[in-house]
Amino acid sequence: MESQNTLLLPLSTLFISLALLTLTSADDAAVMSKFATTLSTPPSDWTGTNPCTWSGINCDTSNRVTAINLPSKSLSGSLPSTLNQLSNLQSISLQRNSLSGPLPTFANLSSLQQVFLDANNFTSIPSDFFSGLTNLQTMSLSDNINLDPWTIPSDLVQSSSLGNFSASNANIVGSIPDIFNSFPNLQNLRLSYNNLNGSLPSTFRGSEITNLWLNNQVHGFSGTIDVLSSMTQLYQVWLHGNSFTGPIPDLSKCTNVFDLQLRDNQFTGVLPPSLMGLPKLANISLQNNKLQGPMPTFRPGVTVSLGLTNSFCKSTPGPCDPQVTALLAVAGALGYPSTLAQSWQGNSACSGWTFITCDSQSNVIIVNFGKQHFSGSISPAFANLTSLKSLYLNDNNLTGSIPDVLTTLPQLQVLDVSNNNLSGPIPVFQSTVKFSSPGNLFLGKNITTGSGGNGGPSGSGSNSTTPGGSPSGTSNGSSSVSAGMIAGVVIAVVVFVGVMLFVSYKCYVKKRHQRFGRVDGSEKGSEMVKSAVVSVANGYGGVPSELQSQSSGDHGDMPIFEGGNVAISIQVLRQVTDNFSEENVLGRGGFGIVYKGVLHDGTIIAVKRMESGAMGTKGMNEFQAEIAVLTKVRHRHLVALLGYCINGNERLLVYEYMPQGTLAQHLFEWRELGYSPLTWKQRVTIALDMARGVEYLHGLAQQSFIHRDLKPSNILLGDDMRAKVADFGLVKNAPDGKYSLETRLAGTFGYLAPEYAATGRVTTKVDVYAFGVVLMEIITGRKALDETVPDERAHLVTWFRRVLINKENIHKAIDQTLDPDEETFESISKVAELAGHCTAREPFQRPDMGHAVNVLGPLVEQWKPSSHEDEDGYGIDLHMSLPQALQRWQADEGTSAMFNDLSYSHTQSSIPSKPTGFADTFDSMDCR
Structure with a gap:
């Protein structure tokens, strides 16, 4: 009896599960039946009764509805209220x-990703329409002109x-x-x-928005568009037909x-x-504004619309x-007030400009801005009006200081700055100048930066000055002289000590760093460039002598990492990049700008100038420790990091510089650039190279938490079709204050794995997803995200998954x-299946x-490394654990100080334990 009960229990559980499954699929059928009515x-x-057989309806294996695709079907009627079931x-x-x-x-449809409801006649949107759409990626409601506000x-x-x-023309x-x-x-x-209406949101600042369409509002946005200056990804900006100022x-x-x-x-x-x-x-269109100054001149090829209403000084x-x-x-x-722009037209300030008075020789002699409610500051440019006699700035809301200039x-007689919010010292004017400044609470006082509780500067002291510039509160001249003498003595002592410290410092630096070939100035830097005799690009084994110099900058107390001889002088980098000239820019990314540098022997390098940010001692140590590993990692499919x-x-x-351009250029821009289209053999070879490079990094990542990003802008083609997976930076780990390498996947929307886009969770499977997208690009020749095609085809992954439902569809997508033959098509089909997985x-x-x-290996005919050394840089066995590799490196270089603060576990496992103090980079939410 007991055995029978034991058998019945799992059977009952199975029946209950099947019943629940039947009920849920039945619920979907009921909703779709209602939809039909x-x-x-x-x-x-x-x-x-089975909606999974209806056209335009997709279901999963449990007969649950997953997609409703009925665009442009001349449908009329309404949507059922039960749709969110x-x-x-x-x-x-x-x-x-x-x-x-x-x-x-649509509340709580947590699986919903794509919504296209544009160009219909819907009349209202419920208040909870967007609630709980935690996986929503695309929402399009444009051209529903009958919607209630x-x-x-x-x-x-x-x-x-x-x-x-997208919700244009949607009320x-x-x-x-x-x-x-x-x-x-x-x-x-x-x-x-x-x-x-209103102003642009401040959280636009630093966003990834590329296409911003806010044009033609009924009443219009107002305020400035200053926030655009930090939206570095912008591509198309439509702000016309508003009230921006x-x-x-x-x-x-x-x-x-x-x-x-x-x-x-x-x-x-x-x-x-x-x-x-x-x-x-x-x-660019600029017409129907009140722009001023010189007539703009754009480079040839730019279509410019200026109109006739602007106030440029000349035509x-x-x-x-x-x-x-x-x-x-x-x-x-x-802030260029509109009241001035409306009047200040033409190229003569004496031709009816408001608030301006001139003499008979057309020299400006009076500027009267009194009681105009202007805000901002007093410009030093007033000093360029050399005939100015009277300047009235009273009763406004001016801040800042009075410019000394x-x-x-020479002819100033009156300066009235009363009743503003000025601060700082008062310049010493000639006795002939009538200076008026009451109503400026903090003017003439020594103050610290910041703002007090009343909105003015805080920290105001008692050392105010009179308009003549003399300190107030002193009873006689002797006190001032005494204070001056004391200040002089203090300054002399400080200067003397500073000189002595500087001399000592220079002697110390010279003695300490002679053997590193330190570059102290441009002349020595030039000599080091001339002495370069080792090529960078010939196989990773050597680095030019100029890339072996001492750490850069003027910070003599900066610790020198001696393990890899990879510290490089800023003087050298400035010289080889022509002082980081704009002409040498190779690209711009999330971490900074990459410049092309040319060494004396003609060798080309790529110098990434990362965005500046404060870094403490601990952060510097972590940064150097990571650099120590990265400069040693060598793989034939990874671009080498030569130094820092x-x-x-x-x-x-x-x-190292990769000369043949990006994969994206060879796939999408080959006609414009004069390239030949990539053959299938070349494409699958590149894919294999990429896969091997990423596989190698993932192996290291499990051992030492090195993690690199995979995105098309960083996949470069070298002489041997090597793929690059590089681009790293530091991100602070809030819980323990450690630093670790950051995964940088947010290149474009199309490459983001769903879990990374929604929660920022970093795993090696995020790279796998992005790699799958690149495979789709290689097969189709289409971009991951393409706004030039209809919405249903714009997102490559979504569209390609539908293609994979039927193998015959692949023919049309290639x-x-x-132009594949039968054998090549079979190869493409295998790669397409891999991309789907x-x-x-x-x-x-x-x-x-x-x-x-x-999967890819057998598809590449006779693929093998050109030599064992290419695959195993520095003679390190790729099957060796990273702690063992580090010990080998340390032994080879005669140093054990490289990782003396990292305690690696001596385990027999193929993947050793993590170093103590490191967070779990691939499973922890702390390392986003």
């Missing part, structure tokens, strides 16, 4: 139909994976909520033709901007020169009159330049890189 004319094949729904595409009525709530809800922050949000009102730090992967934001900011960091539409606003001021120098700018290029230039600088310090005005430079808070990295939604469903190598 709410459509005026459902698709003709929507018959029977399809709990497994991942994609819904109903765009370009005639659906109407209220939208049902609605605002962008704060619930949207739950969709942290959001990459595309959105109010302001844009300041929530964009919640969307690290957002690239496309389209909100044109609505009734939005102030100057156009410096966009020199926005080097990818291609299309900039700023017309029909209220911009004022002088255009920054950097705007004319944007390297990729092809189209042709060239500098403005000196007085006009000076007054525009004055206006700039005030105003004392040089620390110059104050700045960090620079020197890599890059047309391949690599991009599985759940990490545990993806293979490791070793499996990818095993």
